[in-house]
Amino acid sequence: xxxxIAHGFFGxxxxxxxxxxxxxxxxxxxxxxxxxxxxxxxxPQAIRENRQRVARALGTSKDNLISLHQYHSTEVVTHTTPxxxxxxxxxxKADGHVTQIPNLALSAxxxxxxxxxxxxxxxxxxxxxxxxxxxxxxxxxxxxLEAMEALGAKREHIRAVxxxxxxxxxxxxxxxxxxxxxxxxxxxxxxxxxxIGHSRTPRAHFDLKAFILARLRKAGLQHVAALPxxxxxxxxxxxxxxxxTHHALGDYGRNISAxxxxx
Numbered sequence: 001x002x003x004x005i006a007h008g009f010f011g012x013x014x015x016x017x018x019x020x021x022x023x024x025x026x027x028x029x030x031x032x033x034x035x036x037x038x039x040x041x042x043x044p045q046a047i048r049e050n051r052q053r054v055a056r057a058l059g060t061s062k063d064n065l066i067s068l069h070q071y072h073s074t075e076v077v078t079h080t081t082p083x084x085x086x087x088x089x090x091x092x093k094a095d096g097h098v099t100q101i102p103n104l105a106l107s108a109x110x111x112x113x114x115x116x117x118x119x120x121x122x123x124x125x126x127x128x129x130x131x132x133x134x135x136x137x138x139x140x141x142x143x144x145l146e147a148m149e150a151l152g153a154k155r156e157h158i159r160a161v162x163x164x165x166x167x168x169x170x171x172x173x174x175x176x177x178x179x180x181x182x183x184x185x186x187x188x189x190x191x192x193x194x195x196i197g198h199s200r201t202p203r204a205h206f207d208l209k210a211f212i213l214a215r216l217r218k219a220g221l222q223h224v225a226a227l228p229x230x231x232x233x234x235x236x237x238x239x240x241x242x243x244x245t246h247h248a249l250g251d252y253g254r255n256i257s258a259x260x261x262x263x
Contacts (some may be wrong), residue, residue: 003121004121004124004261004262005119005126005259005260005261005262006058006059006105006259006260006262007058007117007119007161007257007258007259007260008054008057008058008257008258009115009163009164009227009255009257010034010036010054010057010255010256010257010258011034011164011234011237011238011239011255012032012033012034012035012236012237012238012239012253012255013033013034013237014033014034014053015032015033015034015035015036015046015049015050015053016033016046016049016050016053017029017031017032017033017034017035017042017043017046017047017050017253018031018032018043018046030244030249030250030251030252030253031046031251031252031253032253033050034050034053034054034253034256035047035050035239035253035254036050036051036054036067036107036109036253036254036255036256037109037111037239037253037254038067039254040251040252040253040254041251042253048062051065051067051256054107054256054258055105058105058258058260059103059260059262060103060104060105060260064103064104064105064260065105065107065258066079066091066097066104066105066106066107067091067107067109067256068091068092068093068094068095068096068097068107068108068130069091069092069093069094070094070095070108070109070130071093071095072095072130072132072134072135073093073094073095073135073138073140074095074096074135074138074139074140074142074143075093075094075095075096075143076094076095076096076097076098076127076129076140076143076144076146076147077092077094077096077097077098077147078097078098078099078147078150078151079097079098079099079101079104079106080099080101081101095108095129095130095131095135095140096127096128096129096130096140096141096143096144096147097127097128097129097144097147098118098125098126098127098144098147098148098151099125099126099127099151099261100123100124100125100126100151100152100261101261102260102261102262102263103260103261103262103263104260104261105258105259105260106126106127106128106258106259106260107128107256107257107258108128108129108130108163108256108257108258109130109254109255109256109257110130110132110163110165110231110254110255110257111231111238111239111240111241111252111253111254111255112132112165112166112171112231112232112240112241112242113130113131113132113133113135113165113166113208114130114131114132114136114162114163114165114208114209114212115128115129115130115131115162115163115164115165115255115256115257116128116129116131116141116144116160116161116162116163116212116216117160117161117163117257117258117259118144118145118148118158118159118160118259119158119159119259120148120153120154120157120158120159121157121159122154122157123151123152123153123154123157124261125148125151125152125153126259126260126261127144127145127147127148127259128144128257128258128259129141129143129144131162131212132208133177133206133208133211136208136211136212136215137180137181137184137211139215141160141212141215141216141219142215142219145158145219145221155219155220155221156220156222158221158223159221159223159224159225160216160221160223160224160225161224161225161226161227162209162212162213162216162224162225162226162227163226163227163229163255163257164227164229164230164231164234164238164255165208165209165212165230165231166208166230166231166232166240166242167207167209167230167232167233168193168205168206168207168208168209168210169195169197169205169230169233170197170205170230170232170233170242171205171206171207171208171232171242172195172197172198172199172203172204172205173192173203173204173205173206174203174204175204177204177206178192178204178206181206188211191206191207191210191211191214192204192205192206192207193205193207198246209226212226213226231243231255238255239252239253239254239255240252
């Protein structure tokens with residue numbers, strides 16, 4: 001993505017979370033092994049250690065690895081000082097955040113939703129956001145870009161990378177879901193295709209990845225990329241809410257994506 005930054009898209013491997021049994025358990029358990037989701041039913045001590053491992057991989061401490069209380073909004077926080085400890089229940093309620101502070105790692109958590117990392121190399125401003133379908137259609141990526149610009153970033157210089165999220169072939173949706181998009185913009189029909197999926201009958205499938213990328217390009221970004229990974233199809237590599245739901249596995253872990261300015 002550029003020089004003088006550390007960033008990563010972390011899956012489910014390399015952590016300490018224990019295997020949790022279930023009548024239809026996944027191969028490695030619901031939380032094994034690098035679960036970083038404070039909202040999951042995992043052991044809080046294991047989550048803290050997993051977050052410490054992510055922080056070390058980025059070159060900082062877990063107190064400087066910032067996570068949000070995500071709720072599928074368009075709210076964006078601008079960090080001017082580190083949050084410590086980051087597991088405090090008062091962590092900001094938002095789905096995007098930006099900063100100019102070195103050694104402060106901004107993260108986005110997800111288990112099928114799209115994590116987007118941003119970097120503006122000339123002004124050294126970074127951002128991260130959690131883009132599920134609701135946040136994507138209502139404008140969380142646009143709001144994050146605006147917050148970066150408020151710090152001095154130039155939009156034409158901002159680079160964005162979309163991390164692992166669910167692919168269209170595995171994202172079966174109903175008519176009501178599709179209608180919420182079409183009512184906003186009839187051109188959004190291009191992001192839906194009729195396929196036979198989990199329900200065994202032809203239904204619409206939504207291309208979240210293509211939709212997020214299209215929103216980023218429409219916003220004027222010239223440097224946009226995406227990882228090809230599908231969280232649902234690669235359930236041994238990534239946590240997936242939909243995979244666990246379709247296989248009656250109960251609770252699920254969260255993947256973490258993070259970016260940090262280095263000094």
